[in-house]
Amino acid sequence: MNEVRSQAVAEAPAASKLLIADGDIHPAKAGAADFHPWLEKRWRDHMDEYGSPGRQGWQAGPAYPKSQPNASRRDAYPPEGGRPGSSLAFMQSQHLDANGVGLGILNPLGSGQGVQNPALSAALCHATNEWQLAEWTSKDSRLKASVVVPYEDAVASAAEIRRYADNPAFVQVLMLSRTAEPLGSRKYWPIYEAAAEVGMPVGVHAFGYGGNPVTPGGWPSYYIEEMTGHAQCQQAGLTSLIVEGVFEKWPALKMVMIEAGFAWAPSLAWRLDKHWKTLRSETPELSMAPSEYMRRQVWWTTQPMEEPEPRAHLEDCIGWMGWDRLIFATDYPHWDFDDPTQALPIRVSEEQRRAFFMGNARGVYRGCAG
Amino acid sequence: MSRHVVATSQEIPEGGRKLVMVRGRPIAIFNLKGAFFGLLNRCPHQGGPMCEGLVTGLREAPMPGEYVYSRAGEILRCPWHGWEFDIKTGQSYCDPERIRTRSYPVEVTAGTKLVEGPYVAETIPVSVEEEYLVVEM
Numbered sequence: 001m002n003e004v005r006s007q008a009v010a011e012a013p014a015a016s017k018l019l020i021a022d023g024d025i026h027p028a029k030a031g032a033a034d035f036h037p038w039l040e041k042r043w044r045d046h047m048d049e050y051g052s053p054g055r056q057g058w059q060a061g062p063a064y065p066k067s068q069p070n071a072s073r074r075d076a077y078p079p080e081g082g083r084p085g086s087s088l089a090f091m092q093s094q095h096l097d098a099n100g101v102g103l104g105i106l107n108p109l110g111s112g113q114g115v116q117n118p119a120l121s122a123a124l125c126h127a128t129n130e131w132q133l134a135e136w137t138s139k140d141s142r143l144k145a146s147v148v149v150p151y152e153d154a155v156a157s158a159a160e161i162r163r164y165a166d167n168p169a170f171v172q173v174l175m176l177s178r179t180a181e182p183l184g185s186r187k188y189w190p191i192y193e194a195a196a197e198v199g200m201p202v203g204v205h206a207f208g209y210g211g212n213p214v215t216p217g218g219w220p221s222y223y224i225e226e227m228t229g230h231a232q233c234q235q236a237g238l239t240s241l242i243v244e245g246v247f248e249k250w251p252a253l254k255m256v257m258i259e260a261g262f263a264w265a266p267s268l269a270w271r272l273d274k275h276w277k278t279l280r281s282e283t284p285e286l287s288m289a290p291s292e293y294m295r296r297q298v299w300w301t302t303q304p305m306e307e308p309e310p311r312a313h314l315e316d317c318i319g320w321m322g323w324d325r326l327i328f329a330t331d332y333p334h335w336d337f338d339d340p341t342q343a344l345p346i347r348v349s350e351e352q353r354r355a356f357f358m359g360n361a362r363g364v365y366r367g368c369a370g
Numbered sequence: 371m372s373r374h375v376v377a378t379s380q381e382i383p384e385g386g387r388k389l390v391m392v393r394g395r396p397i398a399i400f401n402l403k404g405a406f407f408g409l410l411n412r413c414p415h416q417g418g419p420m421c422e423g424l425v426t427g428l429r430e431a432p433m434p435g436e437y438v439y440s441r442a443g444e445i446l447r448c449p450w451h452g453w454e455f456d457i458k459t460g461q462s463y464c465d466p467e468r469i470r471t472r473s474y475p476v477e478v479t480a481g482t483k484l485v486e487g488p489y490v491a492e493t494i495p496v497s498v499e500e501e502y503l504v505v506e507m
């Protein structure tokens with residue numbers, strides 16, 4: 001407990017003029033019409049007539065109720081109206097300026113990923129990408145876009161990635177964690193191939209519509225189980241990426257695990273390494289221990305950060321992973337937002353602080369080395 | 371310690387709240403059935419602005435499947451991560467032993483009393499006809 005920094009002494013990055021990176025910002029559309037400029041009439045009519053159901057049971061929207069309306073901070077509603085995250089001006093004043101964000105990665109959700117109709121999914125993802133350029137990155141150069149891909153159709157996804165190969169506004173490829181098959185499945189390989197080719201990391205954000213329960217034990221009853229399940233889901237995805245040989249095949253590919261915690265990484269690595277030693281001959285294509293792929297090619301965004309007591313345990317986890325693996329993220333404007341002045345309640349060196357709040361992000365996202 | 375006039379009692383209706391500044395500190399004042407309570411507008415978790423939180427009741431379950439709802443209108447949920455606080459005491463429900471948000475007593479005082487002093491009326495002009503909310507800090 002004596003490692004805990006009190007609020008009074010916490011050194012605010014904004015106050016110390018250290019600009020920060022935010023690896024998880026969610027811009028929202030004010031309404032479906034925001035996408036219309038980039039969506040053919042055919043698809044607008046289709047959505048009016050048939051909707052855009054995801055690859056899940058008979059439900060529209062997320063599988064579990066959120067703890068706050070629109071899953072958002074209650075103070076994040078723009079004064080001019082609209083959903084949290086839909087106003088650039090308010091995002092600038094409430095978050096980017098106030099928290100000294102110098103590099104903000106946009107991860108649009110509800111953007112066509114996981115929509116069951118594959119061609120509609122691709123059309124919506126493309127509209128989302130054009131919307132990011134027109135409404136966000138061209139208006140604020142601190143913001144960078146993610147190529148949102150219709151990941152269940154990997155060939156269409158790869159084409160979408162290559163379409164933005166030379167556009168510096170796009171710095172990563174965005175997938176969701178709840179895919180129809182485990183993330184390392186060959187079905188998705190064209191995505192990894194294209195990402196490695198254009199030099200963008202692949203970010204895997206929690207949520208999605210794969211049709212599978214969030215836990216390996218079936219559909220849980222509560223939202224808290226889904227929140228916790230994101231960590232389990234990403235562990236399954238990461239295990240699959242390693243074991244199927246994705247990192248072996250594309251050694252330059254970078255993966256960013258977004259919004260599923262990170263304190264599980266050491267324990268997953270230890271378990272994988274243990275089994276790999278005894279079962280090495282089952283997957284002889286792995287030329288090194290699973291933990292080595294993790295240390296070479298995987299990063300984690302921090303929010304929502306684990307808050308163990310005593311906080312020193314957090315230091316132990318990060319110590320094992322390496323201070324070069326974490327990318328600070330807020331999840332603005334969502335309700336489980338982490339505040340940059342409060343989110344790192346342990347004593348760290350100046351070098352670690354700079355890596356955590358900016359340096360690691362600059363190294364990972366394409367063209368952001370600055 | 372000094373006494374600060376922060377609002378007239380009319381300004382905050384029952385169930386309402388108002389954000390005021392006292393000696394540079396943001397204080398959220400709540401009206402619970404005619405009684406007034408002040409809380410520091412900074413959540414002890416990560417500093418969320420408490421005044422924008424949802425005012426609700428207390429849901430408890432002595433046993434799985436047995437639900438009890440009580441204290442309607444007396445519990446505040448932080449607008450960020452939803453930690454629950456007792457508006458009357460500032461005590462948290464996730465860790466009541468250790469975590470509470472700073473609470474400030476709010477007194478209702480007649481204008482006739484206030485003009486006698488001593489008090490600090492930072493922004494509120496005081497008249498003898500009205501009643502005022504006074505925070506001691």
Ligand code: FES
Pocket residue numbers: 413414415416417418448449450451452453
């Ligand atoms: S800041 Fe209030 S619950 Fe986290």
